[in-house]
Amino acid sequence: MDWGKGIILTLVVFGILIISMVTICVRQDDIHLVTQNYYEEEIKYQDQIQKMINASQLDHEVLIYDNQQKIVDLHLPVGAKGTVHFFRPSDARLDQKIEFDISDAAVNSVDVKSLKPGYWRVKLTWVENGTAYYQEKKITI
Known part of the structure; x- marks a missing residue:
């Protein structure tokens, strides 16, 4: 040659x-952005920072994951309202948002047995007595 x-x-x-x-x-087809409206949320991030500061000033843990029973406990008082967002970084199609309104102090847990095993971020946003809070926890199911 x-x-x-x-x-x-x-x-x-x-x-x-x-x-x-x-x-x-x-x-x-499995490429997903972290969020669809990234730029709008970036502008609102100062509000998010204030919510995280409010949550860090609480004297108790609000979001607790029990790996044995596969539940997420929300230690919130009666009257708290908000959203629990189960965020799967590897696949946005598995994300779930659950709205809640705590009316009974004994019933404040979310069953996560139905979620696909793996790495998740639990994002908790709530309002309590007119103050907004945000807490995030990384869990492995």
Whole structure:
């Protein structure tokens, strides 16, 4: 084989490699953003910081995960309202949001047995006595 054929063969193989890589990248459908409205949430982040400061000033743990029973306990007083967001970083299709309104102090837990095993972030946002709070916990189911 002479130099000309070797160069042509190398360029053809390189072209096929590039075309196949582009095809693979275009066909992927499991790429998810952290959030759909990223820029809007970035602007509102100062409010989020204030909510986290409010939660850090509490004298008790609000969000507790029990790995044995597969439940998330919310230690909130009666009258607290908010949202529990189960966020799966690897697949946004598995995310779940649960609205809650604590009307009975004895009933304040969320069963997570139905969630797919793996790494989750539990994002708890609530309002208590007119003050907004936010707490996040990383769990493995």
